[in-house]
Amino acid sequence: MKNVLNVKNIYASIGGKQILKDVCFDISENEILGLVGGSGSGKSTAAKVITGLLKPDSGSIELYGRKLSGKRSRKECGSIQMVFQNPESSLNPKYKIGKILADAMSFQLRLSREEIAKRSADLIRRMELPEDTLYRYPGSFSGGQKQRIALARALSVEPDLIIADEPTSSLDVSVQLRMLDLIKEIKEERGLSILFISHDLGVINYLCDRVAVMKDGRIIETGDRGSFFEAPKTEYGRELLSSVPRI
Amino acid sequence: MMGLLILLALTAPYICRYDPMAQDLYATLKKPMTEGHLLGTDQLGRDILSRILYAARTDLSVMAAAEVFPFFAGTFIGMAAGYFGGRADAVISLITDTFIAFPYYLLVIVVAFMTGAGIHGIIVTFMIVGWLVYARVAKALAASFRNTEWVEAAKLLGYSDLRIIAFEIFPNVLPQVVVVLMTDMAALLVSIVTLGYLGIGISPPTPDWGSMISEGQSLINTAPYLSLIPGFMVVYTGIALSLIGDGLADRWRR
Numbered sequence: 001m002k003n004v005l006n007v008k009n010i011y012a013s014i015g016g017k018q019i020l021k022d023v024c025f026d027i028s029e030n031e032i033l034g035l036v037g038g039s040g041s042g043k044s045t046a047a048k049v050i051t052g053l054l055k056p057d058s059g060s061i062e063l064y065g066r067k068l069s070g071k072r073s074r075k076e077c078g079s080i081q082m083v084f085q086n087p088e089s090s091l092n093p094k095y096k097i098g099k100i101l102a103d104a105m106s107f108q109l110r111l112s113r114e115e116i117a118k119r120s121a122d123l124i125r126r127m128e129l130p131e132d133t134l135y136r137y138p139g140s141f142s143g144g145q146k147q148r149i150a151l152a153r154a155l156s157v158e159p160d161l162i163i164a165d166e167p168t169s170s171l172d173v174s175v176q177l178r179m180l181d182l183i184k185e186i187k188e189e190r191g192l193s194i195l196f197i198s199h200d201l202g203v204i205n206y207l208c209d210r211v212a213v214m215k216d217g218r219i220i221e222t223g224d225r226g227s228f229f230e231a232p233k234t235e236y237g238r239e240l241l242s243s244v245p246r247i
Numbered sequence: 248m249m250g251l252l253i254l255l256a257l258t259a260p261y262i263c264r265y266d267p268m269a270q271d272l273y274a275t276l277k278k279p280m281t282e283g284h285l286l287g288t289d290q291l292g293r294d295i296l297s298r299i300l301y302a303a304r305t306d307l308s309v310m311a312a313a314e315v316f317p318f319f320a321g322t323f324i325g326m327a328a329g330y331f332g333g334r335a336d337a338v339i340s341l342i343t344d345t346f347i348a349f350p351y352y353l354l355v356i357v358v359a360f361m362t363g364a365g366i367h368g369i370i371v372t373f374m375i376v377g378w379l380v381y382a383r384v385a386k387a388l389a390a391s392f393r394n395t396e397w398v399e400a401a402k403l404l405g406y407s408d409l410r411i412i413a414f415e416i417f418p419n420v421l422p423q424v425v426v427v428l429m430t431d432m433a434a435l436l437v438s439i440v441t442l443g444y445l446g447i448g449i450s451p452p453t454p455d456w457g458s459m460i461s462e463g464q465s466l467i468n469t470a471p472y473l474s475l476i477p478g479f480m481v482v483y484t485g486i487a488l489s490l491i492g493d494g495l496a497d498r499w500r501r
């Protein structure tokens with residue numbers, strides 16, 4: 001399968017402190033890579049570097065084999081989108097959902113008004129959101145709904161890769177499960193690549209095709225979901241597995 | 248409340264039967280409610296109602312003129328400083344802290360001496376110092392938003408910094424800066440009136456509430472209404488402004 005994202009030898013620091021050390025991994029088309037690791041291991045920092053919000057000290061990020069430079073073009077920005085952990089602050093509280101989606105699409109894809117209206121309605125339906133979603137402000141939705149709106153915003157600009165940084169960790173179990181199923185279905189429908197960040201191995205096992213384990217800013221092992229959950233290659237991997245109940 | 252005042256000020260030339268500067272030495276110091284002069288006349292026989300309304304025109308328009316530029320400039324500079332952080336923030340903080348330590352009335356008096364007393368001095372002075380409060384408030388708010396996910400999401404969509412400041416952050420800063428605007432306008436009105444009262448603001452014979460209060464002061468025992476009426480107008484306007492501020496703040500709280 002074709003590689004969509006290659007992360008090569010990334011070193012990155014925040015405030016002079018080195019956080020990421022020689023981080024390497026890749027993601028193929030129609031694949032969900034689960035990035036696991038304890039809190040503070042550098043997962044969110046890795047997401048920031050890939051999206052371009054944080055400049056790495058060295059190393060490169062390649063999208064379909066093309067190196068992304070420091071200053072990204074409009075198209076390059078649109079091709080990597082993100083769903084964040086905290087639903088409460090993911091959407092600008094002053095804009096109706098319709099406007100948030102329309103702005104994103106008109107800026108990234110230069111679509112006509114009619115096309116935007118049609119796509120917005122389709123997305124809202126696909127995300128199983130209420131009919132009137134487009135006419136409401138973010139404040140009036142539940143956490144789970146906000147996360148699905150954030151996912152809709154990410155999808156609206158037709159990205160190649162979506163990074164989801166613990167998008168369900170603040171949601172109730174049943175809401176969480178529905179969101180995970182949606183992510184899985186969308187991936188199949190669109191052949192998307194997804195980097196799914198979580199510290200919850202149950203979630204990773206349920207959702208991902210492959211797993212990468214991060215510890216202290218390094219990727220210490222990567223492998224297929226099956227083989228990782230059967231027999232982790234590293235001591236830390238075994239530790240992680242034994243510390244959670246199997247689901 | 249404010250709307251009524253602005254309406255009256257705007258329509259003053261149509262509703263007033265008297266020229267606010269026309270003297271009528273045969274009809275001085277008429278009490279309010281006398282025939283033909285609803286609020287009476289002053290020591291030079293000028294119609295008080297006309298003067299009050301024309302003064303509203305002057306005072307309110309000086310207030311507005313002196314607020315518009317500082318409001319937008321301060322808000323924008325503050326948002327940029329808060330959004331970019333780092334060095335931009337440090338420079339702006341240095342400037343605001345320096346200026347805020349400087350006594351405002353002293354500056355007004357200095358500028359008034361340079362430009363001569365009157366409307367221009369007030370407007371110029373306020374343009375120099377007025378933006379500071381907005382910059383402070385906007386900077387603090389923008390700094391609190393800069394690392395939120397909705398700002399990061401906007402960056403990921405490739406929106407420019409200018410667009411993020413003007414269209415993502417500004418709507419979130421607007422409610423608070425408007426509340427500041429209302430408070431600040433009330434304070435500015437008081438200083439316009441104070442300067443008029445001290446004789447270094449809007450200069451007579453142009454009607455201004457401040458000079459009306461001071462002209463009436465010498466007759467405070469015989470004709471208290473000369474000072475009380477313009478004084479009441481200042482209080483009325485101040486209350487109206489703060490009610491607008493509160494009302495808008497409530498409406499925007501979401």
Ligand SMILES: Nc1ncnc2c1ncn2[C@@H]1O[C@H](COP(=O)(O)OP(=O)(O)O)[C@@H](O)[C@H]1O
Pocket residue numbers: 014015019037038039040041042043044045046
């Ligand atoms: N804004 C920041 N300032 C200073 N240190 C930070 C900042 N953000 C993250 N870090 C540090 O970077 C490390 C990795 O954080 P993060 O990438 O958020 O981990 P994870 O997402 O795996 O929990 C942590 O040790 C954290 O203390």
Ligand SMILES: [Mg+2]
Pocket residue numbers: 043044045165
């Ligand atoms: Mg994290």
